Amino acid sequence: MTVALFWLLALAIYALVAVVAGRRLVPIVGQLLVAALAIPALLLLWAEPHWQLSAAELLAPDWLNLAYGLCFALLLGYILSDVIDLDLSPACVKIALPSFLVPMLAGLACSFWLLPGERGWLSAVGIGLLFSITAIPVLYLFLQSIGYPADASKRLLHAAILMDFMCWSLFGLAQGSSQPATLLWPLLTALLPVLLRLLTLRHPSCYSLPFFTLMLLFQQLGLNALVFGIAYMLCLGYLKQTFVLPLAQRHWKLLMNGVAVPLILTYGVLRVDFHGLGQHMSWLVIGTLLALPVISKVLGSWLGLHWADPAASAQIKWHESLLLNIRGLTEIVFLNLLLQLQLIDSTVYFGLLLMSLFSTLLPALLGRHTVNHEAKARYEIS
Numbered sequence: 001m002t003v004a005l006f007w008l009l010a011l012a013i014y015a016l017v018a019v020v021a022g023r024r025l026v027p028i029v030g031q032l033l034v035a036a037l038a039i040p041a042l043l044l045l046w047a048e049p050h051w052q053l054s055a056a057e058l059l060a061p062d063w064l065n066l067a068y069g070l071c072f073a074l075l076l077g078y079i080l081s082d083v084i085d086l087d088l089s090p091a092c093v094k095i096a097l098p099s100f101l102v103p104m105l106a107g108l109a110c111s112f113w114l115l116p117g118e119r120g121w122l123s124a125v126g127i128g129l130l131f132s133i134t135a136i137p138v139l140y141l142f143l144q145s146i147g148y149p150a151d152a153s154k155r156l157l158h159a160a161i162l163m164d165f166m167c168w169s170l171f172g173l174a175q176g177s178s179q180p181a182t183l184l185w186p187l188l189t190a191l192l193p194v195l196l197r198l199l200t201l202r203h204p205s206c207y208s209l210p211f212f213t214l215m216l217l218f219q220q221l222g223l224n225a226l227v228f229g230i231a232y233m234l235c236l237g238y239l240k241q242t243f244v245l246p247l248a249q250r251h252w253k254l255l256m257n258g259v260a261v262p263l264i265l266t267y268g269v270l271r272v273d274f275h276g277l278g279q280h281m282s283w284l285v286i287g288t289l290l291a292l293p294v295i296s297k298v299l300g301s302w303l304g305l306h307w308a309d310p311a312a313s314a315q316i317k318w319h320e321s322l323l324l325n326i327r328g329l330t331e332i333v334f335l336n337l338l339l340q341l342q343l344i345d346s347t348v349y350f351g352l353l354l355m356s357l358f359s360t361l362l363p364a365l366l367g368r369h370t371v372n373h374e375a376k377a378r379y380e381i382s
Helices: 002-021 027-051 062-085 090-114 121-132 136-145 150-178 181-189 192-198 205-221 225-239 249-269 283-308 314-324 329-340 346-365 368-381
Strands: none
Touching (some): 002 027, 002 249, 027 136, 027 249, 027 329, 027 346, 062 136, 062 150, 062 205, 062 225, 062 249, 090 283, 121 150, 121 329, 136 150, 150 314, 150 329, 181 225, 192 205, 192 225, 205 225, 249 329, 283 314, 283 346, 314 346, 329 346
8 A cells, every 4th residue: 555655646746846847847857857856755765764665665566567568668659659750861861870879889988998797788789879869759849849940840850760760770679689589570560550551441540559559568578669669660651651649649648747757767766776876886987977978969969960061050059969969758768678678777777867867958058049049040041
């Protein structure tokens, strides 16, 4: 009973912050603040001393593991659904390649240099990809909230989609390379849209409902849901079949922001050993995990933006580099995936969780209105 009460209280804190923050914060920023500050305080100052509940006991119920699996599959499917919108324009490719490769190499170097005790080459690849990710849903919401020019928004969003497509694809293939059999069924099942088209089914729900159902099934069976999701979306794109969410947008946002994201964040944070956090990780490692992903991502994005549009002012390139450094939801899902696969430990998880919060806050802290006015002027002239 007390375990369920803890989870209800945690969800209530997320809801309270969402109501108080209102439109001042993108939802994921408030959720990250709760996960990084409020949930550890709730565990250490209330659940452990007053209810005599450890983090392990709070994560033990079977219903919680089932709810986590469902929420994770829904969120991962939602993020991968962006693949269907991928538009490989020359500018998009020029922006995406350096913005992906520079932080990827920095992440690999960081893994081999500072985290030699991690779980081998797949862990190093996972950390490198974490350095490279841009959160497409959060970037979209941020650009929308500041009224960014449509052409500039489309260019940045499609570059982000390409980067995340490369991240998820590389990790899915790297993960499957150690167990090739786990790739066979996901790849074969990803051809389901072709069968549905042959059966002359056209309604979008006939394609979206099986997608989310199979995402959950593969995740529960330990098969490669990543490869399935990407291949399924590529198949839909090839068929030019539209993809719609199984719920109305308003209800979907309520489910995601009210339940799925808070549950996934809290589940990951509770796996952190806060009592031994200071002993297991040096300040050098914490500082590196906070700074190096941001510096390498901004540098790579700046190089890509300069390659795509050398005539743009340095200030616009600087601010758009910060926008492409937004992490948020996509980073959290990838972090939880690596933690679930035991490719990173809980202290690395927490350090990169703080980095994700810092990265997502940066564009707002360094003047989002200035870049908006400059970009509008730039695109009106062009």
